[in-house]
Amino acid sequence: MFLALNEIKHSKLRYALVIGVTFLIAYLVFFLTGLSYGLAQENRMAVDKWHATDILLSDNANDSLYMSRLDPKMLDQVKAKEKAVLAQTPGIIIDSKDDQKKQNVSFFVINPEQFLRPNIVKGKMFQETGDVVADKSLETQYDYKLGDKVKLATNDQVLTIVGFTDQAKFSVSPVLYTSLETFQLMRNGASASGQQSVSVNAIVTKGTPSETAGLKKLSIDDFINKLPGYSAQVLTFGFMIGFLVVIAAIVIGIFIYVLTMQKMAIFGVMKAQGISSRYIANSVVAQTFILAFTGVVTGLVATVLSALVLPDAVPFQSQPVFLAVIAVLIVLVAILGALFSVRSIVKIDPLKAIG
Template structure:
């Protein structure tokens, strides 16, 4: 370790360039990880807050809530705990701002509605609660909302925790209000029934209905799977590129020091010792680069606008950081193999 660190101090410029490469790689890797988490969160934030086990929809709806129509009485009483869901897309305006959103009609109270952070829950028709993501865009308690596809006027009485569904902000209302906005959802007609029951698979349903686990339901959200696969491939290829770049840099440096290693071997230094020196040097460089990249990622996340969906998970970042250091060490294998092949007499010349 002493020899490795001593060489780094004596050749600051050369090793600083390698550290800069590692900083950029780790910075990009951590940012991609945060963006991947952020995009997943945009799609599933509201769904995960339900803490549900399954969702009941029409079989012909292709596991899409908006395309499903279910008679509530065909599901009533079958599960330990359940909540009906009416969903319709709206374009809401408060006179100043206009946003695409989803309106959820729920029974009051319902576990589909997240924690209220401001105002109060819905008490009557034409009252609604908005989630925090809409509040961040200029909507507030007391606003009168007009809808592009309906003459119904809505009053905002509360703000809930952020509860985005498939990347859309959510407006919560009672079933009667949603029925006025979307006449297809009158009476006992609902889009889906969300279930909290560990034994949901044991319940029999009408032949026209199906119960789907929440994990499978999330997987079928429009764009969810392709988006995640794309980002995961990008992260995987970045790991591969990282190993290649680091390996090439270290290999070139080893070739440049071929004569030095020959002298050290002639003085009695073993292949094992020199291999440890290279590994120690790689570890120090990778650690410095990863730590600085991590710090830059945290700093960047503080200045990104709300429109950028970034969510940093410290455990994931820690695992990626460790993986990057391990990959850097694996990249130094070529250097170690080349050291073993150095003939002291030929290297000295």
């Protein structure tokens, strides 16, 4: 460690460049990790809020929530610790005061007496037909307020925002929670009165549900993985981040190898003076650790600071466990790359190196 630190102090610019490259790669990896995790969460965070174990869809829905159709009365046939009906449909809302202000949303139709009821961070739970509870992003990003009225793009049905909840996005769209009665009005307009209740898409349960004819059970994890585009997105970012970690290690390894080759004569003199190859190799590994650790920590700090100034529209979320694992991987793989330099040091012949 003594030799490693003194050499870094002696050649500050040279090793600052190595740290700078490591910092840039680490920052890129951490930032992409935050973006990929944020995007993944915006696909699933409304589902995670259920704290459910399973979801039941119709047999012929091919594991698709949107294609599933169930009679709400089927809830009585399902035996589980807790259970709730759910209807989901995408939609476009238009500000009743500004026809140019449009937003893609996802409607979650629930029974407020069941466990899918969202937490309220502002306002109140929907009570009257036409009331909705919206994800807070509609307030923070799109300037909607309590009491605002919005129209559906499909039939000009007017809805009123009476409350806001948090962490409620599904397939990257803000979620609007509403009742079965409002959903019926959305589907059929004013002609809904006197008609039979509309179908729902799923039955969500806490605890393992009983087998029910016509229904297919999926665990929540399997259901999330089958969301359109979710698995492909996670795999794409996962491979990208993995390759960047490997590239970071290769770059650091190449720098250390080149620096080692430039110091062959010095190492030869050190060996001739009786300093062991093991001591020199340990100093190279220690030097690699210092450089990689400094670059990674600097990149991590820069990522945290960047997250503080990013606009709400950017789907960035830090996950400490992921960041810690990636940081450790970059340092470890960089040290493994430095072992190529160690092999060269062991093979140094003091007489040849001195010339």
